[in-house]
Amino acid sequence: MSEIFDVTIIGGGPAGLYSTFYSGLRNMKTKLIESQAQLGGKVLLYPEKMIWDVGGQPPIMGAQFVIQLIEQAKTFQPTILTNTKVDFIDKNDNNLFIISTNDGQKHYSKSIIMANGGGIYNPQKLDIEGAEKFEMTNLHYTVPSFKLFQHKRVLISGGGNGAIDWAVEMLDIADEIIVVYRKDQLTAHEAQVALLQSNPKVTILLNTTIEKLIANKEKTKVSEVVLKKHDTVEELYQPIDHIIVSHGYNRDASLQFSDETSLKLKDDYYYEGTATGKTSKEGIFAAGDILSYEGKVNLLVGTFQDAVNAVNSAKVYIDPLANKFEMVSSHNEKFQEKNRQIIQEMLVEK
Known part of the structure; x- marks a missing residue:
């Protein structure tokens, strides 16, 4: 034994x-x-x-x-x-x-x-073909270091407490924050949501999901994302420096x-x-x-x-x-x- x-x-x-x-x-x-x-x-x-x-x-x-x-x-x-x-x-x-x-x-x-x-x-991964190859560069499922995001344009996908908490943390770090969420309203704590809504560096896009990742010339990072607005079926092209995905676990x-x-x-x-x-x-x-x-x-x-x-x-x-x-x-x-x-x-x- x-x-x-x-x-x-x-x-x-x-x-x-x-x-x-x-x-x-x-x-x-x-x-x-x-x-x-x-x-x-x-x-x-x-x-x-x-x-x-x-x-x-x-x-x-x-x-x-x-x-x-x-x-x-x-x-x-x-x-x-x-x-x-x-x-x-x-x-x-x-x-x-x-x-x-x-x-x-x-x-x-x-x-x-x-x-x-x-x-x-285990984090729910972004269900887009080829997304995994950017996980070592600028596609993140957690925040390894705030320094990465300093003076950057950061897109955060998700509308729950995890996603919105990250967005609030980024207010004094990133130059621009884009929050995209598939539902018609954010589900996080009201006080945190209010902080984002009142900040001019934050853009909140509801009824919106990431549809496609566009790589830079070297194919090493995501340089742009294609967003789909489900209420209007409109597609938006959004330049980014980093993506944080917070879709739960x-x-x-x-x-x-x-x-x-x-x-x-x-x-x-x-x-x-x-x-x-x-x-x-x-x-x-x-x-x-x-x-x-x-x-x-x-x-x-x-x-x-x-x-x-x-x-x-x-x-x-x-x-x-x-x-x-x-x-x-x-x-x-x-x-x-x-x-x-x-x-x-x-x-x-x-």
Whole structure:
């Protein structure tokens, strides 16, 4: 049989990463399994957006926040697998969970923490022939760096919160912003829409879709797009420097459970549970967006509390004599040596 872990965490977003850190703090042998190539979850979709609502953390860009979460998660040397998708969860006669992954491997664990958020998100691509060849230049499904768009003409396709948020972010960066949306009105937050409508550098085209991409002479970038206005059947030729497509995400939620491990769902997707991270099955816990319970806080701060509660519940599940809570970090012996090192480094810098 393969190596047995105390807890296996499924999902490498903020909930999974903090669960990984905290389970190490609780002396649990920990494995984290993430389906994507990178850790970070949905925060990776918005690397240059500012995060303001984490206690004690000054405003920070998403990309840097992910770096810090990953560094913290690795504090106690967990086993971390990326590019590994969980396909099936079962349980054997020894009360161990068997986690089957897409590479044909089986992973054995005394407990599980589900931190798989909204599932595996992949952006809905622009359905135009040849569009994929421009993804390495000026066709984007997220914003890798604001510098790319400085003093540029940017076309944003989409009318939901994601698209309109990007458009608002671009107000102080781009020289011109064109928003195109297939419906007759934008569906984003009213305050964000009002900001765009009152700004002279913004053009909003409703009932409009991208019909064709026209490349530059070198065939390396899109230099112009053909837009179709569906209410008038008119075609518009719009020169651009960059295109941002925000049409939502396809969610792969194909993870399956055996009858013995199947979880009770709410709204056909989220795991119904408690504020202490428990689900309908003993030994399977949950944290973050995937967990539904009364009083849920759908913010990063809530995610971290979910993670702590799920880990504590998992610890007591595998060791009923364990303390229900871990000692606070300022008094915890696991950090004494690390604290000394940090203080010494600070003294040297002074």
